[in-house]
Amino acid sequence: MMQKSSVLCSLLGIQFPVIQAGMAGGPAGSELAAAVSKAGGLGTLGAAYMSGEAIREAVKLIREKTDRPFAVNLFTADMKDDFSRIHEVKEVLAPIAESIGAEAGFEGLKTKDMFLEQFQAVMEENVPIISTAFGLLPEEHMAEAKNQNRKIIAMATTVEEAISAERSGADAVVAQGSDAGGHRGTFDMNKHPQGANIGTFSLVPQMADALAIPVIAAGGVMDGRGLAASLMLGASGVQLGTRFLACAESGAHPAYQEMLTQSNEASTVLTSAFSGRPARGISNQFISSFELSGVPPLPFPSQNTATGKIRKAAAEQNNPAFMSLWAGQGLRMMKYGETAEDILLKVMKEAEDSLASF
Numbered sequence: 001m002m003q004k005s006s007v008l009c010s011l012l013g014i015q016f017p018v019i020q021a022g023m024a025g026g027p028a029g030s031e032l033a034a035a036v037s038k039a040g041g042l043g044t045l046g047a048a049y050m051s052g053e054a055i056r057e058a059v060k061l062i063r064e065k066t067d068r069p070f071a072v073n074l075f076t077a078d079m080k081d082d083f084s085r086i087h088e089v090k091e092v093l094a095p096i097a098e099s100i101g102a103e104a105g106f107e108g109l110k111t112k113d114m115f116l117e118q119f120q121a122v123m124e125e126n127v128p129i130i131s132t133a134f135g136l137l138p139e140e141h142m143a144e145a146k147n148q149n150r151k152i153i154a155m156a157t158t159v160e161e162a163i164s165a166e167r168s169g170a171d172a173v174v175a176q177g178s179d180a181g182g183h184r185g186t187f188d189m190n191k192h193p194q195g196a197n198i199g200t201f202s203l204v205p206q207m208a209d210a211l212a213i214p215v216i217a218a219g220g221v222m223d224g225r226g227l228a229a230s231l232m233l234g235a236s237g238v239q240l241g242t243r244f245l246a247c248a249e250s251g252a253h254p255a256y257q258e259m260l261t262q263s264n265e266a267s268t269v270l271t272s273a274f275s276g277r278p279a280r281g282i283s284n285q286f287i288s289s290f291e292l293s294g295v296p297p298l299p300f301p302s303q304n305t306a307t308g309k310i311r312k313a314a315a316e317q318n319n320p321a322f323m324s325l326w327a328g329q330g331l332r333m334m335k336y337g338e339t340a341e342d343i344l345l346k347v348m349k350e351a352e353d354s355l356a357s358f
């Protein structure tokens with residue numbers, strides 16, 4: 001069991017089998033990624049919404065703080081827009097925007113597909129580990145990354161997805177259980193319109209049985225008990241998102257961090273209202289208003305683009321009622337007033353104690 005985690009640690013060049021999830025949109029910036037890597041885990045830059053240039057700058061900042069390995073996380077989803085139903089969605093979003101005095105502006109909406117410039121930046125900056133959500137790296141990019149000895153971690157929500165990740169050349173797979181905060185990483189949204197939502201406890205052992213490469217458990221892992229349990233279930237390590245949201249180096253908005261303190265295991269819902277893809281976050285007024293309307297959201301990424309101005313205005317106003325508050329189901333286990341290093345050391349100590357008492 002412990003041997004499996006050593007295999008993962010030597011694969012990634014890290015000390016502890018704990019990965020900090022790349023959380024796009026601000027929470028997982030260079031400061032958090034550098035702090036986690038420096039402390040012996042794997043820090044990850046949540047780069048899915050960053051330009052190539054922004055990734056280059058962030059990577060430089062990480063390298064100024066640590067010479068240890070780190071990862072950059074990207075989305076591999078199809079970024080083709082479909083605004084054909086914008087008139088319907090606008091009927092719901094316009095009054096919400098007006099209620100907070102936001103300029104929603106629905107004319108000429110377009111999502112910029114930045115994947116190629118992101119991938120190029122990651123390759124040129126010699127980023128050692130690339131992690132992905134929503135699918136696999138396109139074949140030619142996988143070949144290029146593997147040729148240059150980069151390690152690839154793919155996130156999957158079913159055993160079938162995990163097997164395809166292994167076959168594509170991934171070095172490790174994150175088993176994302178339905179407890180997880182943030183977007184469901186499900187590959188085929190036509191097959192699973194609500195996302196494939198298998199609990200972490202069911203998913204991890206079934207993936208571990210099916211794969212030869214290391215499996216990393218994600219979703220509801222908040223402390224050392226979660227790490228110990230994940231290792232027992234056949235995982236080689238864990239990926240934590242939510243637990244890192246409130247630490248000193250987190251880039252999460254203060255109003256969002258405040259909402260975490262008021263929430264518990266029953267506070268989150270799965271919703272496509274913000275982005276067009278199902279994601280788990282703390283229930284709020286935006287989600288209930290959108291869902292009560294009965295209007296289906298636009299597909300990803302168009303819904304994300306259409307709601308962007310509302311989310312931005314809400315953040316500027318410190319108003320969590322209209323911000324996306326991604327979080328997992330382990331919220332009652334959140335701790336406050338700690339650094340990323342504190343989290344890693346506590347998780348490791350608790351896991352060692354749990355395993356020893358077992």
Ligand SMILES: Cc1cc2nc3c(=O)[nH]c(=O)nc-3n(C[C@H](O)[C@H](O)[C@H](O)COP(=O)(O)O)c2cc1C
Pocket residue numbers: 021022023024025027046047048073132133155176179180181182183218219220221239240241242243326327328329330
């Ligand atoms: C705020 C937030 C943002 C996230 N953004 C991403 C992302 O950009 N890319 C990604 O691969 N996973 C993302 N995730 C999902 C994580 O990879 C991971 O599956 C999840 O955090 C694990 O569950 P936990 O939150 O209970 O620890 C995000 C999670 C959270 C909480």
